[in-house]
């Protein structure tokens with residue numbers, strides 16, 4: 410394997426406290442080593458460029474059945490953006506729901522090394538893994554959804570944490586999943602009865618359990634197992650005006666819980682796409698709707714065991730997709746565009762609706778503001794991660810544009826004055842106009858690398874350039890001394906990495922993708938004590954309710970996960 414030495418770049422690595430210093434970065438046998446430990450290395454001259462560990466995406470929807478339904482029912486998403494294959498690249502296409510190949514190429518061009526597929530329906534885990542397998546270059550994992558699962562609802566109604574944990578361990582093993590995702594806890598199941606959960610104490614019909622019990626029980630079971638990642642929640646009432654109160658109620662459930670794990674993770678709850686959960690007012694009428702991001706982030710700043718990602722609205726035409734079935738139904742009634750919906754037996758549901766975030770409307774502009782505020786109010790950027798909940802608030806390809814808005818007050822002013830039709834009302838009803846903070850490159854490295862790696866329990870591999878970590882390094886054509894004059898340079902540079910080295914292989918060279926890498930699928934194998942009751946429950950439910958047998962359920966073998974990276978967890982003690 411080639412040794413590499415990246416010389417003369419401006420290095421940003423918050424884990425080591427390196428803030429723009431010119432430090433040489435060396436890679437040997439796929440790992441970061443001391444600069445003196447490489448022999449005959451290939452030298453990359455990074456003079457005038459920014460060097461960081463490869464980025465880590467904690468939440469995106471890029472593989473699996475709902476992504477594929479999005480691709481199928483939106484041919485217009487592929488119009489005029491197909492690109493013929495060239496070099497070793499195959500054809501790529503799609504804007505908000507790109508093909509798996511375009512997903513990989515986009516991540517590589519943006520300097521990413523790892524991405525977490527944010528919602529895997531267990532019953533369709535095989536399909537999810539097939540798409541992950543076909544997405545080259547980047548390492549990936551997937552989070553199975555648990556918040557409306559019949560087993561979980563039954564166990565947590567009786568607060569049976571050990572049984573819930575045993576079931577989680579079984580499911581992670583069966584689906585080759587990475588952690589515990591919870592979408593609209595209780596609400597998606599209630600929707601099967603035409604209802605939803607609008608407070609954390611609403612009772613799910615038949616199961617007689619509340620979102621509060623589901624969230625606290627899943628946190629407890631997650632920590633009982635000591636999983637690398639914490640419980641990852643998409644709360645109730647996503648997108649509803651006035652929902653900041655239920656968001657605060659949800660976050661407060663984490664009070665008193667402490668992280669129990671051997672992976673250096675500090676938090677017990679990750680609230681995803683917080684932007685969609687920080688709304689005030691009673692309706693979408695512009696005189697009523699307002700931002701409550703400050704109220705929510707003030708609370709998060711006051712505790713130390715919660716992280717979140719932003720979910721910034723990028724003002725594009727996109728495709729929304731979520732296991733929050735009731736929300737998508739609601740959305741399709743609002744915009745009258747097409748709607749796809751699935752009930753995943755016993756486990757979850759999902760919906761898909763195209764959406765146009767039109768900058769000429771007040772609401773889309775206000776949502777744009779709220780997402781950025783979520784990034785700008787945080788005191789500790791190690792707990793706030795940059796996402797667009799791709800593709801829900803915006804396509805994956807827009808990450809660099811979000812960086813620009815966070816890093817440049819001038820770019821935000823330009824949006825408020827020139828692009829958004831209701832800039833003045835947005836200044837009045839949101840906080841964005843009062844904030845002059847500009848995220849620094851050092852903070853950007855926290856919010857896109859060091860932070861998400863830590864919260865995923867992967868800081869021993871990713872997120873820093875410390876000796877011993879994976880040889881995952883991105884070099885961007887951005888000079889922090891001279892390129893600060895024009896915010897457009899930020900967007901260009903972070904969308905067009907000059908170099909990406911992944912696992913010690915050069916993937917992007919002088920801006921071109923030259924290698925498909927050694928893609929791995931990460932999953933967590935949690936060992937628990939034998940639990941005959943849970944085993945009996947599983948086989949009984951398969952016999953009585955599932956339309957497939959257990960044999961057709963398990964994700965196994967070379968076909969689905971050809972290059973696994975298994976993280977072992979022992980919860981038997």
Ligand SMILES: [Zn+2]
Nearest residue numbers: 468470527798
């Ligand atoms: Zn999501």
